[in-house]
Amino acid sequence: MRRPDPSARPAPAEIRPATPEDADRLTTVERAASLAALGHVFPPDEYPYPTDDVRARWVRTLADAAVTVLVLDDELRPGALVAFVAVDDTGCVRHLGVRPRSWGHGHARRMLEAANTRTDRPRLWVLEGNTRARGLYEHLGWRATGRSRAAEWPPYPTEVELTRTAGRDVRGPAG
Template sequence: MTPRHAWRRATRDDALALRDLERTASQTGLAHVFGDLPYPDDDVLARWVLLLDDPEVAVDVVEDEQGLVVLAAHDGSTLRHLAVRPDHWSAGLGREGFARAEAAGAQRLWVLEANARARRLYEALGWTPTGVTQECPWPPFPTEVEYAAPAAD
């Protein structure tokens, strides 16, 4: 897949924008999971700072005049985070970010069990649930499901 957008590597200066993009996408797409609970701004920001400082993690982003549009955080084995600003949903950005993580070696990811939109994307790309679950670290602690890449032929 040839990217249609100008991707760049995020830096520590992007930490607040990454948190804000993740918050916007989560509050829009996962309101049925997190409801009116306060967003864990400080904890999520701290996580982004740690990820940006980790030399094993790449955080790729696309931005427009209003700020970050998409983020794809990955390491050599795992897609860590993928988020698209809601006003850009269905524009192919999630697929592009996913392809970047796969090209870098991602073979697994975790997704909220109740995140039907993301799960449809992953399954359309051939990824499947492994049957392994864990508890999300944020209240109300919903279940996360592990997905694995298709087996190589």
């Protein structure tokens, strides 16, 4: 009998549609990712994380028939999420997040693949100062459109729009 390899990862959890009951879990993952990656953009001493507002936004998003929200459950922690993606019917990826301790395992890429925006020009907005996310998107073939806008939360940093060419594989460049 073969012994299990302790370094082997468990089989990936299934991606499923989010339900209204996921609002708190979505908020928890988004908060953790934001605090880990964006402290230089939103210094927590000056701009405390708007947990209640973010949760209210998730409740509205989950109720919006024009938005599909997909989540990846945590196989090892029942009731917890690893990642999420929300995409609207125009092909705009509204939200993508991965729990920080799960960064670097391909979950963001997997969520983008699952979102399958089914449009010739999928797009998204990302904070200009979110270098980690921008690096991922650029690696996956997303490019800046030249458009920018102010973010929805104080201090209203700049967001830039990215798009991906039709037919571009979100798994990244070949080779």
